[in-house]
Amino acid sequence: MDVSTEVLMDIFKNRGIRSSYTRMRIMGYMAANRNHPTADEIYSRLIEEIPTLSKTTVYNSLNAFVEAGLARVVTIEDNEARYDVDVSDHGHFKCQSCGRIFDFPVDMDCIEPKALEKFRINKRDVYFKGICPGCLDNK
Amino acid sequence: MDVSTEVLMDIFKNRGIRSSYTRMRIMGYMAANRNHPTADEIYSRLIEEIPTLSKTTVYNSLNAFVEAGLARVVTIEDNEARYDVDVSDHGHFKCQSCGRIFDFPVDMDCIEPKALEKFRINKRDVYFKGICPGCLDNK
DNA sequence: TATCTTATTGAAATAATTACAACTTTATTA
DNA sequence: TAATAAAGTTGTAATTATTTCAATAAGATA
Numbered sequence: 395m396d397v398s399t400e401v402l403m404d405i406f407k408n409r410g411i412r413s414s415y416t417r418m419r420i421m422g423y424m425a426a427n428r429n430h431p432t433a434d435e436i437y438s439r440l441i442e443e444i445p446t447l448s449k450t451t452v453y454n455s456l457n458a459f460v461e462a463g464l465a466r467v468v469t470i471e472d473n474e475a476r477y478d479v480d481v482s483d484h485g486h487f488k489c490q491s492c493g494r495i496f497d498f499p500v501d502m503d504c505i506e507p508k509a510l511e512k513f514r515i516n517k518r519d520v521y522f523k524g525i526c527p528g529c530l531d532n533k
Numbered sequence: 534m535d536v537s538t539e540v541l542m543d544i545f546k547n548r549g550i551r552s553s554y555t556r557m558r559i560m561g562y563m564a565a566n567r568n569h570p571t572a573d574e575i576y577s578r579l580i581e582e583i584p585t586l587s588k589t590t591v592y593n594s595l596n597a598f599v600e601a602g603l604a605r606v607v608t609i610e611d612n613e614a615r616y617d618v619d620v621s622d623h624g625h626f627k628c629q630s631c632g633r634i635f636d637f638p639v640d641m642d643c644i645e646p647k648a649l650e651k652f653r654i655n656k657r658d659v660y661f662k663g664i665c666p667g668c669l670d671n672k
Numbered sequence: 673t674a675t676c677t678t679a680t681t682g683a684a685a686t687a688a689t690t691a692c693a694a695c696t697t698t699a700t701t702a
Numbered sequence: 703t704a705a706t707a708a709a710g711t712t713g714t715a716a717t718t719a720t721t722t723c724a725a726t727a728a729g730a731t732a
Contacts, residue, residue: 550678556679589682597679612688
């Protein structure tokens with residue numbers, strides 16, 4: 395059992411979800427590839443190394459992570475859910491040309507809180523779309 | 534032809550999309566019911582009065598409105614697209630208890646622009662989730 | 673009014689996600 | 703360490719939102 399495996403097992407235990415080989419691989423993939431992957435992208439990549447992997451398991455694991463607060467869903471597009479292991483407050487920018495998703499800092503306190511004084515806020519998402527610098531240059 | 538019909542025909546013409554009875558009814562529904570309805574909600578409501586209405590037509594019309602800048606898509610939930618005739622900058626709050634969606638003002642300039650200096654931004658969405666005051670009281 | 677373009681319709685296709693039941697693995701405790 | 707209970711994994715099938723497509727109808731233009 396290598397160090398990162400041990401670390402992941404600890405994280406799972408602390409969050410009250412059971413460890414398993416599959417979950418560690420899925421979480422490991424997300425930690426290493428911060429591309430905000432879809433469930434299908436994770437499945438396609440891991441099936442090469444875990445031939446018995448089921449797509450249902452990927453969905454189950456991702457849902458477990460989200461419930462445990464280890465990941466968040468990014469619904470910047472209406473036809474697919476993406477997953478992000480960075481659960482701290484930040485915004486997401488999707489390039490309409492290359493499709494890549496960029497993180498950017500957001501000062502959430504600065505977003506009009508007065509109108510929402512009487513609301514309990516559990517989740518904050520800021521989604522921008524446009525063209526990234528790389529794609530602007532290639533035009 | 535009543536006044537609002539005439540107004541809608543003008544709006545469509547100005548935006549370069551063709552007028553039709555169905556489109557005017559769909560746009561009329563959205564203008565009267567600012568609940569950020571789904572395509573299905575619009576369809577279910579209008580089929581009572583337009584028995585030949587097709588769900589495909591609802592989707593086609595909504596897409597036409599969005600392309601023409603007459604509506605925006607609200608993807609606050611990953612399994613359904615909602616539509617909003619208010620295309621001005623504002624945030625959306627979804628109550629996780631009653632499901633209602635509330636609008637709230639957002640100062641978009643205040644959202645960290647430095648990191649995105651070199652990006653062209655076409656669309657800005659702010660989605661919050663939590664519990665609305667009404668549901669907090671009923672607890 | 674004739675004609676061209678665009679909208680509407682409904683059935684079928686697509687694609688993402690979930691439900692479910694059988695089986696396997698993990699964690700717990702004796 | 704072995705037995706047991708609880709939870710995870712798998713694959714198929716179901717579900718749901720949305721799109722495709724070809725035929726038909728309606729709107730715009732001259």
